[in-house]
Amino acid sequence: MTAFVARRLLQTIPVLLLSSVAIFLLLRLAPGDPAQYIAGPDASAEGLAAARREMGLDQPWPIQYAVWLTHAVRGDFGIAFVTRYPVWDLVLQVLPATIELALAALILSTALGFVLGVVGALREGQFVDLAVGVLNAIALGVPNFWLGLILIIVFALVLRWLPPSGHVDFVRDPGQSLRYLTLPAITLAVQLSAVLARFVRASLLDVLHEDYVRTARAKGLPERSVIVRHALRNALIPVVTVMGLQFGRLLGGAVIVEAVFGWPGIGSLVITGVVARDYTVVQGVLTLLVTTFVLINLLTDLLYGVLDPAVRLGQKGGA
Amino acid sequence: MGSLIHRRVSRRRLLVEAGSAALLATALGACSPISTQPPATQAPAAKPATTEPAKPAGTAAPASAATAAPAPAAGQPKKGGTLRFGKMGDISTKDVHQLGAERYAIVNLAWDTPIRFDPNLKPQPWLAESFEFNKDDTVLTLKVRKGVKFHTGREMTADDFKFNLERVRKPETNTQMRFGSEKIQSMELPDPYTIVLKFAEPNPAIWDTLETLYIVDKENIDNKEFKQGIGTGPFKWLEWRPGERIVFERNPDYWQQGLPYLDRIDVIFNKDVSTLSVNMDAGAADVAEQSLDRDLIRLRDTGRFQAAISDYWSDFYYLGAVVTNAPTNNKKLRQAVNYAIDRQRFVNTALAGIGEAQSIPWPKNSPAYDADQAKFYKYDLEKAKQLVQESGLSNPSFTIVSAPTPSPNWTTLAEMVQADLQKTGVNAKIEVVENAVWRDRLTQRKMQHMWVGQFGFSHMHPSTLATLAFPWRVGANTSQYESPEYADLVKKAAVTADPSAAKKVYTDLTKLILDESFMMTVSPQKRTWLLAPYVKGFAYGVGNYVWLERCWLDK
Numbered sequence: 001m002t003a004f005v006a007r008r009l010l011q012t013i014p015v016l017l018l019s020s021v022a023i024f025l026l027l028r029l030a031p032g033d034p035a036q037y038i039a040g041p042d043a044s045a046e047g048l049a050a051a052r053r054e055m056g057l058d059q060p061w062p063i064q065y066a067v068w069l070t071h072a073v074r075g076d077f078g079i080a081f082v083t084r085y086p087v088w089d090l091v092l093q094v095l096p097a098t099i100e101l102a103l104a105a106l107i108l109s110t111a112l113g114f115v116l117g118v119v120g121a122l123r124e125g126q127f128v129d130l131a132v133g134v135l136n137a138i139a140l141g142v143p144n145f146w147l148g149l150i151l152i153i154v155f156a157l158v159l160r161w162l163p164p165s166g167h168v169d170f171v172r173d174p175g176q177s178l179r180y181l182t183l184p185a186i187t188l189a190v191q192l193s194a195v196l197a198r199f200v201r202a203s204l205l206d207v208l209h210e211d212y213v214r215t216a217r218a219k220g221l222p223e224r225s226v227i228v229r230h231a232l233r234n235a236l237i238p239v240v241t242v243m244g245l246q247f248g249r250l251l252g253g254a255v256i257v258e259a260v261f262g263w264p265g266i267g268s269l270v271i272t273g274v275v276a277r278d279y280t281v282v283q284g285v286l287t288l289l290v291t292t293f294v295l296i297n298l299l300t301d302l303l304y305g306v307l308d309p310a311v312r313l314g315q316k317g318g319a
Numbered sequence: 320m321g322s323l324i325h326r327r328v329s330r331r332r333l334l335v336e337a338g339s340a341a342l343l344a345t346a347l348g349a350c351s352p353i354s355t356q357p358p359a360t361q362a363p364a365a366k367p368a369t370t371e372p373a374k375p376a377g378t379a380a381p382a383s384a385a386t387a388a389p390a391p392a393a394g395q396p397k398k399g400g401t402l403r404f405g406k407m408g409d410i411s412t413k414d415v416h417q418l419g420a421e422r423y424a425i426v427n428l429a430w431d432t433p434i435r436f437d438p439n440l441k442p443q444p445w446l447a448e449s450f451e452f453n454k455d456d457t458v459l460t461l462k463v464r465k466g467v468k469f470h471t472g473r474e475m476t477a478d479d480f481k482f483n484l485e486r487v488r489k490p491e492t493n494t495q496m497r498f499g500s501e502k503i504q505s506m507e508l509p510d511p512y513t514i515v516l517k518f519a520e521p522n523p524a525i526w527d528t529l530e531t532l533y534i535v536d537k538e539n540i541d542n543k544e545f546k547q548g549i550g551t552g553p554f555k556w557l558e559w560r561p562g563e564r565i566v567f568e569r570n571p572d573y574w575q576q577g578l579p580y581l582d583r584i585d586v587i588f589n590k591d592v593s594t595l596s597v598n599m600d601a602g603a604a605d606v607a608e609q610s611l612d613r614d615l616i617r618l619r620d621t622g623r624f625q626a627a628i629s630d631y632w633s634d635f636y637y638l639g640a641v642v643t644n645a646p647t648n649n650k651k652l653r654q655a656v657n658y659a660i661d662r663q664r665f666v667n668t669a670l671a672g673i674g675e676a677q678s679i680p681w682p683k684n685s686p687a688y689d690a691d692q693a694k695f696y697k698y699d700l701e702k703a704k705q706l707v708q709e710s711g712l713s714n715p716s717f718t719i720v721s722a723p724t725p726s727p728n729w730t731t732l733a734e735m736v737q738a739d740l741q742k743t744g745v746n747a748k749i750e751v752v753e754n755a756v757w758r759d760r761l762t763q764r765k766m767q768h769m770w771v772g773q774f775g776f777s778h779m780h781p782s783t784l785a786t787l788a789f790p791w792r793v794g795a796n797t798s799q800y801e802s803p804e805y806a807d808l809v810k811k812a813a814v815t816a817d818p819s820a821a822k823k824v825y826t827d828l829t830k831l832i833l834d835e836s837f838m839m840t841v842s843p844q845k846r847t848w849l850l851a852p853y854v855k856g857f858a859y860g861v862g863n864y865v866w867l868e869r870c871w872l873d874k
Contacts, residue, residue, distance in 0.1 A: 032755030036762055037411070039493040046490035082411055083561045093560060156601040164601040165594055166587065167563065259590045262598075264563035268590070272409060272562045277755055 008301060012294045019290045020072070020283070024065050027279050034081050034277035055081055055279075068283060077284030082276050087284035090269060097167050098265035100177075101258075102250035104185035109192035110243065116193065117200025122227070124205060132197065139194035148187040148260040155183060165262035184261040188254050192246055199242050203235040210234075237304065244300030248293040396856060400872040401583040404865075405595050405604040407725065409562055409588045414540065415533040415548055416487055416494040423846065424586055424608055427864050428567045429470070430533035430550030433461060433480060434526065436861045438631070440684060440778070442526045446475070446534055446551065456521035456816045461529075463512045467574040469536045470555045477514040481506050482537040484516075484528075495787045499528025521816040524780035530862065553579040553868035564588060573868070580856070580871035592727070599624065599849050605872070606857070607849040608865070611727075612671035615847050625850040628673055631861040632682035632843035633778040636665070636674075636732060638719070639790050640769050642837050643799045647717055647768045651710035652745070653836035656769070657696045658703040659739045666842050669731040674842035679829050680777055680784060680791070682843065684861070686818065687781040687825035695833050703743045716746040717768035722757035729771045732841060736771075761797050762789060770797070773844055778861050781825050782813035790838055798837035805831060 039051040052058045056067065071078060077087035120132040156164035163180055170177040207213060208231050216226045255267035266285060273281035406424045411417075415430050433447040442450065448464040467475045484503060487496040502522050507515040516525070536549040547556040551574065554567035567584045587604065589595050596614035598604040610618075619626035638660065640647040647653060662676030678696035681687040707715065719737065721730040730751055737747040747769070752760075760766050774788045785791045786809070790798065793806045808828040815821040832838065846863035853874040858866040 032753070032759050033763075036759060037755065044490045044493075044497070047493040050491040051493065080561075083559070084413060085561070090561060094562070152597060152601075156603075157597065160601065163603045164597045165589075166598075166603060262563075262587075262589060262594055264560060268562045271590075275753075275755065276411065 005302065008298050012298065015294055016287070016291060020069065020287050021065070023283055023286045023290075024061075024068070027277075027282055028061060030277070032277045034279055037276055038081055057279075068280075072284070072287060077287070078280040080273075080281045081278045082281075087280055090281065091266070091285060091288060094265050094269050096169070097263060098251060098267075100170060100181060101184055101188065101254065101263060101265060102247060104181050105188035105192060105250055105254075106243065106247055108185055108189035109196055109246075112189065112193035113196025114200055116197035118204060118227075118232070120197065120201040121204035121208065132201070136194040136197050139190045142190070144187050144191055144254075145256045145260050147190060148183070148257055151183045151187060152260070165260070167262070167264050184254075184257050184263050187257050187260070188250065192250075195246065196239065196242060199239050200235065203238050204231060207231045207235045240303055241300050244296050244303070248296040251289070251292055251296075394855070394873060396580050396869070396871040397873065398580050398871070399582050400874075401585060402581050402606065402854070402867065402870060402872065403604045404584055404586045404606045404608065405589055405598050406586060406608040407589055407592055407595065410559075410565065413548055413559065414492075415535060415550070416483075416492055416496065423863055424865050425565065426533055427552060427860075427866050427868075428554040428584060428586075429548045429552040429556045430535065431467075431552050432532055432534065433529040436526070436530050436778075438684065438861060440526075440686075440861060442530065447480075447529070456523065457518045459516045459518075459522075459525060461514050461516070463514065464574065465512055467551050468572050469539075469551055470549045470570060471536060471539065472572070473536065473538065475534065475551055476511045477508045478511070479534055479537060480514045480532075481508060483532055483534050486535075486537075486540070487532065496528055496532055498786045499525060499783075500532075520814045522814070523816045523821075524783050524786075524813055527776075527779040527783045530779075554581075554584055557583075562588060575868065579868040581867065584867060596849070599851070602851075605851045605854050609847055610849055612669075612673045612847065615673070615849055616671050618849055623852065625852060625854070627848040627850060627857065627859070629846040629859060629863050631684065631778055631859075631863055632675075632845065633861075633863050634773050634775045634844045634846075635680055635777055636728065636771070636773055636841040636844055637680075637790070638732070638736065638769055638771050638839040638841065639766065639798055640837050640839070641766050641798055642835075644767055646710075646712050646715040649710045649712060649715075650835065651706045652712060652715055653839075654834075655703040655706035655710065655743060655745065656736070656740065657833075657836045657839045658699045658706065659743055659745075660696065660736055660839060660841055661698040661739060662696075662841050663698065665728075665732055665735055669728045669735075670842065670844075673845050673847060675845075676842055678833060678840050680774070680832070680838070680840045681781065681825075681829070682777050685777065685781065686821060687812075687829060689826060689829060692826075692829050692833065696839070698739075700739060700742055703740075707743050707745060714744055714746060716748070718748045718750050719768070720750050720752060720757060720760065720766060720770040722752055722754040722772075724754045726773070726844070728844075729773075733771045764795075764797050764799060766797055774838075777843075778863075780813075781828065782809055785809040785828075786813070796837075800835060800837040802831075802835075805835075 035048055035051040035055060035057055038055070039048050049058070056064060059067070068078065075088070079085070080087055080090055083090065116132050116136070120129045123129045152164045155162045162182055164183075166180055168176040168180050213226060213231055216230045217223075221230075251266065254265070255271060257263065258265045258267040259271070266289065270282060270285050272278075273285065404424055406421075408421055410421045410425060415422075415426060418426060431446045433445060434442040434450070435445045437443050444450070444464075446464055446467060447461040449462045450459060452459050461477075461480065463475065463477045463480060469475060484500045484506060486492055487494045488500040490497075502518055502525070503516050504519050505517045507517070509515065518525070534550060539549045547559065549556070553570055553573045553575070555570050557566040557568045559565045565586045567586070569579055569582050573579060587598075589598070592609075592611050593614070595604070595607040595610040596618060599607045599610070600618060615626055615628075618624045638656065640653045640656070642648050642653075657678065662678070666672065666674035666676050677693040679689065679693050681689075719733045721733045723730065730749065733749045737749055740747045757770070757772070761770070761772065772790070774784075774790050776784045776788045779787075785793050785805075790796055793809050794801060805828075808824060808831060811824045812821065812828060815824055846859070848857065848859075848865075850857055853872050855871050855873050856869040858869060860866060
């Protein structure tokens with residue numbers, strides 16, 4: 001197990017390095033001058049040069065990258081060009097909102113996806129299964145920005161039950177916070193629950209046709225016990241992977257949903273950084289996101305290994 | 320579907336599955352854009368007072384009379400409450416001297432200026448309690464109001480005026496106020512509450528500098544640990560959550576006793592202009608600044624909101640033309656384009672009537688405004704065709720650059736002009752680029768032919784426009800238009816204090832602008848605010864900066 005973890009950890013290093021180079025280059029290659037943005041349209045040549053110097057943009061690209069990397073590996077992602085706040089502070093400022101939304105969406109989608117998937121599998125071929133399939137197809141097909149707008153129109157503008165956009169800190173006012181959280185969480189959860197439902201259903205169906213399930217039934221175990229103890233546990237293995245990947249994606253910022261609901265999360269931070277050509281913010285946040293995604297992937301693999309010893313032993317090549 | 324997944328599903332398979340689902344969603348999403356055209360609605364007629372510029376001499380009373388409130392604040396003001404002020408986009412810096420177009424809602428909350436303009440552009444006392452020019456307009460003496468404190472508790476003196484005037488002229492400060500301050504030859508402080516500004520020649524435009532010079536705390540602003548803006552304004556900067564909001568709280572030591580009324584102001588940033596109106600409609604905001612014009616009219620007409628539409632025109636929509644590249648280096652072609660702009664249709668449709676078709680860059684309260692010249696370029700396709708023929712160009716073709724932000728109206732304008740130009744045999748191609756790219760091309764003078772945009776500073780002294788606004792700037796404008804006549808007229812406008820002599824200069828300058836057509840003014844972008852019915856005492860100045868020290872909530 002230790003060797004498995006060590007091997008997977010080593011594999012993350014080139015991924016992180018390559019992605020940081022890609023992020024660095026893409027930002028520099030994009031048109032638009034961050035110094036001009038900071039200095040303003042009326043900056044003099046001296047002012048512009050001063051801004052470039054202060055931002056470190058007067059150095060050649062390899063040196064800029066080397067400086068950034070040496071700081072980044074020590075956890076220092078620099079100072080944002082625009083706000084002059086440390087990038088870490090900005091990330092920490094939006095992280096709670098991102099985690100709130102990601103967790104809420106994950107919990108909702110897991111509950112919904114799990115129930116729909118199990119019902120679909122247990123009623124295979126029946127009307128309920130068909131209905132679940134149609135619902136899933138609709139949920140997957142509806143773009144989440146459109147769904148978000150519809151929810152705003154219905155629940156904020158027509159019924160006036162929930163606020164249309166914004167965010168309130170959970171610690172400041174839990175009740176209000178939940179009201180603001182509801183619509184974006186539902187919007188994100190709908191599509192995610194459909195994905196999960198499909199995997200749960202398919203995985204459970206496969207397991208239900210296994211010999212050991214037939215054996216459990218033949219032994220006279222109650223159906224509930226067969227489903228819960230024998231079938232569901234095994235069926236969860238691929239579902240865990242999907243959930244891990246989706247959670248990583250959600251942490252990466254549900255950019256469009258955040259924009260629709262004015263949710264101040266990681267996605268908004270990245271977009272703001274891109275628009276302002278704030279290299280330090282975008283580099284820092286994207287690198288953190290890639291790292292998070294890689295780590296979640298790694299944890300998923302480890303969990304997969306725990307659930308399925310064959311993966312751990314390398315027989316199935318869980319990478 | 321179950322057959323897609325086998326007993327031990329590989330992770331690669333799972334990724335493919337998840338990716339397929341995402342692709343399906345994206346593909347369907349791409350099929351559902353909705354576009355609607357607003358109905359033409361006539362906005363209330365605007366009739367701001369127009370007066371000749373007068374030689375000012377200030378008095379000690381604060382310029383509350385300069386306030387332009389959309390609705391009278393009837394009843395006794397109530398103290399307390401939080402105002403939720405929605406606006407588009409975040410601010411770009413904590414340094415008020417560097418704030419750009421995003422400043423309207425923010426600047427007068429935490430900071431004050433030496434003077435404020437009244438509706439006729441006459442300076443009124445503010446942090447400077449009085450001021451006086453000498454006889455030949457080369458020496459200006461300002462008396463600084465006593466007892467004014469920064470949010471740190473330190474008293475403001477004349478030395479703070481000096482520090483701020485010196486700071487804005489430093490190249491590294493990168494502020495538009497540089498040009499005004501650079502004209503000050505020397506500054507003297509005969510006592511802690513008096514500052515004397517000396518100029519080499521008359522400088523009537525100095526009031527523009529003093530009206531936009533937000534006095535910052537010298538002990539804070541250039542500090543490496545500079546965390547928030549500190550001024551003398553009615554509200555203290557409490558917290559900035561980038562991308563989300565800025566929170567201001569009441570300054571209990573504000574120099575105007577009893578003010579402000581509000582306890583707190585949350586300036587909430589919206590990423591999408593439609594969100595502004597949705598938040599208002601749903602009761603999640605108390606003020607929405609510059610929502611879409613059609614939304615403003617629609618919500619106002621429900622009777623549930625107040626609409627404040629400014630008669631002070633500080634910003635204008637325009638088309639710019641580069642005069643050094645073919646074919647827009649041909650003046651006849653540029654004039655043809657100017658005739659092919661259907662300004663009234665743009666105002667009626669894109670702006671829902673909240674605009675004014677005019678071809679000069681001056682608002683009605685500007686001393687340079689001329690009603691005859693304002694309508695010089697009337698929509699006339701026959702005239703445009705004739706000018707194209709006279710240009711000697713055969714099927715001229717060029718590009719108009721636009722950007723999707725800050726206003727969707729930019730591309731609408733470009734499309735309207737493109738369609739009309741086609742009828743005159745001119746082929747215009749529209750290139751929509753990201754705002755950062757648009758801005759880069761504008762400021763680096765990299766536009767190729769034409770572009771669409773907005774310029775500001777029109778509410779200031781006429782010479783200020785050609786000094787500060789990038790597309791107009793003498794010797795450094797995006798059009799690359801240079802002429803001794805233009806430079807001379809701008810220079811004369813800047814130093815001519817006598818009103819009648821100045822009027823002649825402004826007329827000549829306007830004629831030159833119309834003839835050369837390197838900048839084609841289309842319509843003012845009127846500043847608007849949608850207000851909840853309980854918002855009282857809401858006010859704004861001639862620059863359309865919001866004044867909220869007397870704002871209160873009647874609920």
